[in-house]
Structures are given as structure tokens and as C-alpha cells.
Amino acid sequence: MQNSLNIIIIGAGLIGLSSADLLVMAGHRVTIIESNCGPVYGSSYSNSGMLHPSQSWPWLINEERGDAGTSFRLVHQLALRSSIVMKKVSARINLSNQKIKTGCFKIYKDFETAQNAMSSYKINNINSIQVMHELDTLGYHALYFKEDKWGNARKYGLNLEASLQKRGVNFIYNSGPLKLKEKNMKVYLDLNNHIIEPDHVIITAGVSSSDILKQLDLELPIKPVRGYAINYDKPVMSLPKSPIMDSTSHSAMTVFDNHLRLSGTYDETSETALFERWSKLAPRIIHALKPAKEIWSGLRPMSLSGKPYICQTQVPGLWVNTGHGHMGWTLCSGSAELITEMITEGKVDTRFQIDT
Numbered sequence: 159m160q161n162s163l164n165i166i167i168i169g170a171g172l173i174g175l176s177s178a179d180l181l182v183m184a185g186h187r188v189t190i191i192e193s194n195c196g197p198v199y200g201s202s203y204s205n206s207g208m209l210h211p212s213q214s215w216p217w218l219i220n221e222e223r224g225d226a227g228t229s230f231r232l233v234h235q236l237a238l239r240s241s242i243v244m245k246k247v248s249a250r251i252n253l254s255n256q257k258i259k260t261g262c263f264k265i266y267k268d269f270e271t272a273q274n275a276m277s278s279y280k281i282n283n284i285n286s287i288q289v290m291h292e293l294d295t296l297g298y299h300a301l302y303f304k305e306d307k308w309g310n311a312r313k314y315g316l317n318l319e320a321s322l323q324k325r326g327v328n329f330i331y332n333s334g335p336l337k338l339k340e341k342n343m344k345v346y347l348d349l350n351n352h353i354i355e356p357d358h359v360i361i362t363a364g365v366s367s368s369d370i371l372k373q374l375d376l377e378l379p380i381k382p383v384r385g386y387a388i389n390y391d392k393p394v395m396s397l398p399k400s401p402i403m404d405s406t407s408h409s410a411m412t413v414f415d416n417h418l419r420l421s422g423t424y425d426e427t428s429e430t431a432l433f434e435r436w437s438k439l440a441p442r443i444i445h446a447l448k449p450a451k452e453i454w455s456g457l458r459p460m461s462l463s464g465k466p467y468i469c470q471t472q473v474p475g476l477w478v479n480t481g482h483g484h485m486g487w488t489l490c491s492g493s494a495e496l497i498t499e500m501i502t503e504g505k506v507d508t509r510f511q512i513d514t
Contacts (some may be wrong), residue, residue: 163186163502164187165189165358166356167189168190168360168363171199172198177362177494182322189328193333198312198319200457201459204389205421206403208308208412209487211488212306213403217460220462223379224463237485237489251321253317256309259307259309263295265439266301268299294399296402296440339373345474359476361480364480365458367459367481379513381462382460383457383483387453391416391451392417393443398411399413401413404439409435420433420436
């Protein structure tokens, strides 16, 4: 094991916070630099709240850069690993204001479609149960993934940030322009004309990671894919007990402790498509909602290879941990453990390299 290292993480989302957590546990000194005013303002700010290894199949893939089946297997393995690591992290930090719950549903248009989907999941070693329930599946044929979990991703991130603050991690928010530079095969930062020379830099900045790496003429094959969320006060009525995914629109309905959220879609131009879809799927619930209290939009960092990039770049000491797409919360702990092993133990793992 190496001695204590000085490590800079660029990005205070779930990936960056999780990476910092395990690096600190390994004895390293960590500073997190974030352009926003606080943590978890990126793609996990208002997500569906699902920890769903079952949904590891890539939404996007460039066949010249990756194979969907191979990417699925790698991401699913990482997701299962992440579940184990997150359980340990959750036990270690204070999660008194949140409970991680079990099970997610995915609805289909009819029995045959759900049956075929269950067979496909089984081929890929993912267990599901075919169900139909008037309330929990909105009366649709559905698959229930009992090994998936759900909760409030942003609350988790805020709890993690509070724990890191107590353990001495330095946070620089509202960072302003950041310049990445290289000299003598070593990376350093110019932050507001202040030069920082760490042992390692990890880029966990989501869709912004590509622009940061371009400063050193490094390519990161990521496509920003826009998603939306609409948050409502929780209506006083009977509601589904677990998140419901829609198999056709990459979206979900999640009922949290004090609010209901519609979230997802793939590169729509507004939240209208999300609202209209769920107005058809759950008219009774949508009709009972008061006007939305928040409409949010964010960009998911989708890698063109169908799997995240967790590796060292061509510049020694410069790392990336990004490109997790719709699986950010699901993969954050496993990704953090992997990059910590690489940096701390010198472990070699080529599964999540950048393919240019």
C-alpha cells in the first residue's frame, strides 16, 4: 500500500463523494472541487431513487466502441459489487433521516410482453416475478425485481458529504474556471490563478468531464442525454409502495416520504412528454396532484461504450470515474472501490478503460 496521497476530485456528485469516502478510508487526503454551490446538483439531484442492478442494459451504445451484451455483463457485475459496498457505507455513515427500501416494478403493455421480458432477464441471470396489482402496478402486467432497492439519492449524497466534512475532507464550491495542465508527464491544476500539484486528480464531473479532459487534448466518448423530473406534494390517497418503471419511455414514478416524483425520459425537449406519459399510465393519481412544486432537468453522462470509464488516462496521475448514464447511484460505491484499489494498491483492471 502506498503512503498517504494528496488527491483532488473534480465533481461533488455521488461518484465523486463515494470515491472520496473510500479514499479517505484508505488513509489519503482528499479535496473535492465543485463548480456548483453544493453537492449532488448534477444528474442525481432529482432522479428516480432506484438502486437497480436489474437495469444494467445500456440505453446507448456505439457498436464501434462496444458490444451491448458484454457491456451489460460488466455493468451488472459492478452493480452487484456496488450493492455490497453501499451496504457497508450506509452502516458506517449516519443515515438516520432515510431508509433504503426493497423492490422495484417495471410495467408492460400486456401479459405476453411482460412474459417475454421476464425470459430475457432470466437468460441474463436477473430474477424477476411477474405480477399485476391494481395499486402497486397501476393495474398493468409488470415484473417485480425484489433484489433492487430504492431511496432518496440526494439525501444519501448529503449524508455522505456531511460525513466527509467531519473527517476533514476539504470542499471547494463555486470553484470558478479550472484549468487542467500537464508538465513533465504530471498533472496539476490552475484554480483562480492558484497552482495545485496533487499526487492524483480524479475527474468525476459527469458530462463536464469531456470538456475538462479536452484541455489536455484527451477524448472522452460521452454523450449528454437529457432527462426530466417533476416533483409534487404527496397526495392524500392510496399510492404505489415501490417505484414503477415504464418499459417504453425510460421513466418512472416514485413515491417518497413527502413527495411524488415523475422522472426520466430520453433526450426529450421538455417535461411535457414525461407528464403526458404518466397521465395515460396513472390518470387517477395525476388528476389528484396539485401543481408541481419543482420541475428539474439534467444531463446524464452516457458513455458510447455502454459502460462507465473508471481508469487512468494517458497522463500519469490523471483518472476518470464517469460515464455511468442512468446507473449513477447504482454504481457509485462499486466504482469508488474499484478506483480506490487502482490508486492505493496499484491494481490493474482494464474492463472500464477509455476506448478511443
